[in-house]
Amino acid sequence: MEKVEDRYCYFLECLTYYDGEEIQVFYGRAEGILSKNISQVDNDKKWSSLWKVFIPLGYDRPQSELTEEERNNRPNVTHAFLEFRNWYYEKNKEFVKVKRLD
DSSP states (O other): OTTOSOOEEEEEEEEEEEOSSOEEEEEEEEEEEEOSSOOOOOOTTOSSGGGGTEEETTOSSOGGGSOHHHHHTOTTEEOHHHHHHHHHHHHHTTTOOOOOOO
16 A cells, blocks of 8 residues: 555445344445554554554544544444444334434
8 A cells, every 4th residue: 555545445344134034234334544654552442453544534543543532423434233223223113112313
């Protein structure tokens, strides 16, 4: 990636639900750019060392350097589990006690 100018990238997550008859697939996506440098800041919440080189869209520093509030409120991010939760709620709203989240 040393001489690559377009450093756009994204994380894509997938959650699959199977009820014994049908398969449902839900996706989440977080867009950003690949940093030219590796951050020296570590983060105990990380699930990957890629946090040190992934700069989310709308920020000027890698995810490892973002506060928890910044990480949780990033624009243009979708979450597979939230998509699943909302789908499940709509399908079973007469039985479940949780509310839809957006």
